[in-house]
Amino acid sequence: MIENKSATSKIRFAVIHIVVVLLALVCLLPLWNIICISFSSSAAVAGNRVGLWPVQATVAAYEKIIGDTQFWRSFGISALRVVIALVLNLVMIVLMAYPLSKSKKEFRARNVYMYLMVFAMLFSGGMIPTYLVVKELGLLNSIWSLILPGAVPIFSVIMVMNFFMGIPQSLGEAATIDGATPMQILTRIYVPCSKPSLATVALFSIVGSWNDFYNGLIYITKIKNYPVMTYIQSLSVNLEELIKNGGNANALANAAEVSNQNLNAAKIVVAVIPLLLIYPLLQKYLITGIVMGSVKE
Numbered sequence: 277m278i279e280n281k282s283a284t285s286k287i288r289f290a291v292i293h294i295v296v297v298l299l300a301l302v303c304l305l306p307l308w309n310i311i312c313i314s315f316s317s318s319a320a321v322a323g324n325r326v327g328l329w330p331v332q333a334t335v336a337a338y339e340k341i342i343g344d345t346q347f348w349r350s351f352g353i354s355a356l357r358v359v360i361a362l363v364l365n366l367v368m369i370v371l372m373a374y375p376l377s378k379s380k381k382e383f384r385a386r387n388v389y390m391y392l393m394v395f396a397m398l399f400s401g402g403m404i405p406t407y408l409v410v411k412e413l414g415l416l417n418s419i420w421s422l423i424l425p426g427a428v429p430i431f432s433v434i435m436v437m438n439f440f441m442g443i444p445q446s447l448g449e450a451a452t453i454d455g456a457t458p459m460q461i462l463t464r465i466y467v468p469c470s471k472p473s474l475a476t477v478a479l480f481s482i483v484g485s486w487n488d489f490y491n492g493l494i495y496i497t498k499i500k501n502y503p504v505m506t507y508i509q510s511l512s513v514n515l516e517e518l519i520k521n522g523g524n525a526n527a528l529a530n531a532a533e534v535s536n537q538n539l540n541a542a543k544i545v546v547a548v549i550p551l552l553l554i555y556p557l558l559q560k561y562l563i564t565g566i567v568m569g570s571v572k573e
Contacts (some may be wrong), residue, residue: 298501307548314542315336323486337542341508349500350507353419354486356505361423361485362478368428369436369477371490372460375431377440403494410495421495422503426484432477438474482554487547508543 305328312330313321320331341347376393380386400406406425415421451461467474471539492506502510 281298310541310544313538314545316538318538321535321537327439337538338546340539341511341542341546346502346507352406352503353501354504356481357419357422358485360419361426362481364423364427365432365481366474366478367400369432370462370474371435372428373440374466376437384435393430393433409493416495417498417501419501422485422488422491424493429477429480429484432480436470436473436477439470442467479555483551486550505547508546511539511543528535 283458294395308328309326313326313336314337315330316326317334317336320326325331376384376386378386391460401409410416410421410425411446415424427511447465447469448461451465456464472480487505489503490511492503493509496502499507499510516544
């Protein structure tokens with residue numbers, strides 16, 4: 277009987293592993309196909325001959341993206357934006373979540389701020405009012421126009437607030453008896469205990485700031501100030517324009533190797549690489565932070 281249970285358990289584990297592997301392939305194969313398209317010639321891509329291996333391999337699409345100084349300038353703008361937005365988001369999230377995690381007895385206006393915060397999350401001011409505010413503040417064509425409108429992510433505030441609520445109040449009470457100020461309690465007890473939650477919202481901030489291209493289109497009118505996602509989104513292959521401008525034979529030959537299809541595939545690959553480097557560092561905190569920060573006990 278025990279042997280039958282053991283055999284049944286092994287079969288179940290084998291089936292589970294097979295299903296997980298198949299699901300992983302379903303997720304990874306489309307990305308691998310995009311990578312292959314980005315390294316294939318424009319003729320092969322147009323002929324729909326690219327599968328799970330590059331056809332007539334070439335790096336012309338990447339040369340078009342990386343081979344100009346504006347790409348690196350935009351890359352630097354995006355990197356700076358991610359760093360500033362991450363620091364600002366974490367500071368604002370922690371400072372807002374900490375008082376909201378207190379009871380109504382400790383913070384009488386708590387419910388009023390909660391209602392305002394949830395209302396702002398569900399009903400935003402809209403794109404046009406936000407644009408007008410940014411314009412009136414003189415932030416157009418500056419990196420701050422990409423950062424300040426999203427300085428306080430409400431969803432992340434609620435997640436960290438719920439995480440703070442799960443920390444035993446006895447820790448704060450003991451620190452208060454020892455003479456600690458509220459700021460000392462926050463920085464020395466709550467923040468160190470909240471690494472999983474803070475790592476989760478940090479990942480949200482990094483991914484959101486890096487992948488965003490739409491705000492760059494709205495608030496930035498000069499190409500030299502584009503973040504990298506907005507810049508590569510604006511790239512396209514136009515042989516007719518090149519011919520009209522009197523492009524030489526080498527330039528025409530290089531441009532002919534790239535179509536908008538494999539150029540778009542190369543854009544996706546370039547966009548994913550930094551996130552693939554960052555995600556493994558924060559992945560171990562992600563599930564814990566989401567689970568513990570999403571449920572109020």
